[in-house]
Amino acid sequence: MENHANQFLANAETALHNDTLQIALDRGTTRAVNNRINAMGETTDAYALRQQGRAARLRALHRLPELLEQLEANLTKRGVTVLWAIDADECNRHVLDIAHKHNVHKAIKSKSMATEEVKLNDALETSGIEVVESDLGEFIVQIAHDHPSHIVFPIIHKTKEQVRDLFMDKLHMPPSDDPQVITAAARVHMRQKFIDADMGITGANFAIAETGHLVTVSNEGNARMTSSLPRVHVAVVGIEKVIATLEDFTTLVQLLPRSATGQRMTSYTHLFGGPAHPTDPDGPEHQYVILLDNGRSRIHATEYAEVLACIRCGACLNTCPVYQNVGGHSYGWVYPGPIGAIVTPLLTGIHNATPLPHASSLCGSCKSACPVDIDIPNMLLRLRGDLVEEHDTPMVLTIGLKGWSMAMQSPALYEMSGRAASLASNAIKGRDGNLHNLPGMLGNWTQNRDFPPFAPKSFRQQWRERKKE
Ligand code: SF4
Structure with a gap:
């Protein structure tokens, strides 16, 4: 996805006049906000839990280099090949090298923001490797030649009716508004793709240093199938995803689903590490983990390091009055909403995203929704200060x-x-x-x-x- 963050104002103007988008955003964000509030309200002390989660993430960031080395050592012990990628090109080169080494022609992929960031699908397709998104939302985006507009709900910008029409057109689904029929049509199409795939590509929600496990959480089970069914599995993981201990994981896994989808737990929480042993009934023959930097260590060395504590739950997007009105595509790059307004300038260069630090009323709703209490408004203000210092204000x-x-x-x-x-x-x-x-x-x-x-x-x-x- 190209970076069009400098087009934010024009994009937002278009979004505000798109009635279908407004209906979809209103439905999606209202439901997500209510679900999160209810799910967090069930905990004994939501504030304390959030602070515990924050401490776990900040502890990990504080010891980032050391934990990454521990993670690499423990993954290697488990038979995983660990590769490091300084940027998008190196990451894609690694994936293509793995594909060529194992004679891969077809790949299946589960939702991963890191692979969106490095435009992995484009790299695979250019090399003649078919890649199919297995997350339902991402699959819809893929066949519609569209882009995700939310970190957790990639098709929050689409109505059910638009998805129905798309499936009737592309998958020859009989006319139906029933979500079960629509989902079944995707499942039938995807099942064979899973069976045919030579390589599965996933991200990871967390990487546990002390045990050498990666974790994915999903509701469709597709991440689990993607990592276990094909003979080769590649996980592309941003270096900031590392956490120190299994105990920290138990804290964070209480916060992520509650904040993302308003669930106590997602249907699947999958911990994996290492290829299948000869006695295992299934699992990949080869497993690779690519630890992606792509600007993260640069951020880690700045006053904005706290932004790397983000667990990509999307709660700040749902609650943000700006996002609720202009949607994700307006932000012009992979990460939308308040967190995107910080991450995009930091990862792609502040001059390539000058309107984003201003795309906020600084109401503070994002900070109060964030499960790890990231001070988003403060960072947006500091970025505005950077723009002034760089003489990049209108x-x-x-x-x-x-x-x-x-x-x-x-x-x-x-x-x-x-x-x-x-x-x-x-x-x-x-x-x-x-x-x-x-x-x-x-x-x-x-x-x-x-x-x-x-x-x-x-x-x-x-x-x-x-x-x-
Ligand atoms: S900044 Fe906080 S609320 Fe926003 S996506 Fe990250 S963890 Fe979730």
């Missing part, structure tokens, strides 16, 4: 803020500006008492909201007059 904003700063430092100038604003705004107000069709950036406000004129007399004027009386 000219009109820079001039406006300089003028504001001058006025705030001089009582006389402050009063004069207030009077000028009051005179001008009262002169041009409409019949309903509000301002309309203001020029330039101010017009963005008056397009959709009321803008009352400044008070005819300021507080200071009134104070002086009353004192005289």
Whole structure:
């Protein structure tokens, strides 16, 4: 997926006028928010659990290099081949080398943000290897030649009716609005793809250093089948996914499904490590783990390291008033929503995503929903500061803020500006008492909201007059 994050404003404008998208977003995010609140409310002390999860993630980040080495050693002991990828190209090269070594022609893949990030599907298809997404949402996105718009619900931007029409067209499904019929049509199509696949590709939700296990959580069981049915299994895992202990896993696995889908547990929680032993009834003959950096160690060395604690639950997206209205595609890259507004500038370069740190009202809803309490609003503010330091803010904003700063430092100038604003705004107000069709950036406000004129007399004027009386 190309990075179009700098197109955020134009994308958002289009999204706001897309009625079908608005219905889909409203349905999807409302359900997700309610489910999360109910599921977290069931815990004895949700705040304490979140802090426990946060501590587990921060501990792991603090010891990241050491834990990665421990993970590599324990995976190797289990018979896994561990490879390191500094960037997307190296990651894709590793996967293609593995495919060629094992004569792979067909691959099946479960949902993985890391593989989206490195555009693995494009690399495989260019090399003539067929790759099929096995997660239902990702499969729909794939056959629709679309992109996921959410970390957990890739097709949150689609209505059930759109999926029905797509399946009737691509899978020749008989007309039906019944979700079970729609799901069954995908299952029939996918079953053979699983059987035919030479290679399974997954990500991992966690990588446990002390045991050398990878973990996937899913509701469809596809991640488990993808990692165990084909003769070769490759897991592409971002280096930040490492956690120290099995005990930390037991904390985090209580938080992830509750925050992501509002479930106490997902239907499948799969721990795996190592290829099948000769006596095992099934499992892959060869297993590879690719530990992907792709900019993560750079972030780890900055004041933004905390963002790597994210467990990709999507709760901050669902609760964000901006995401709820503009959807995931507006953000222009793999990671949407509040977390995407931080990760995209950090991973792809701040100049390639200048509007994103501003794509937030800083209401703080994301932080209160986050299962590991990441201070998203604070990081967005700091990124805005970085943009100012790099002189990458719109000219009109820079001039406006300089003028504001001058006025705030001089009582006389402050009063004069207030009077000028009051005179001008009262002169041009409409019949309903509000301002309309203001020029330039101010017009963005008056397009959709009321803008009352400044008070005819300021507080200071009134104070002086009353004192005289
Ligand atoms: S930042 Fe927090 S809420 Fe958002 S996806 Fe990551 S873990 Fe979930």
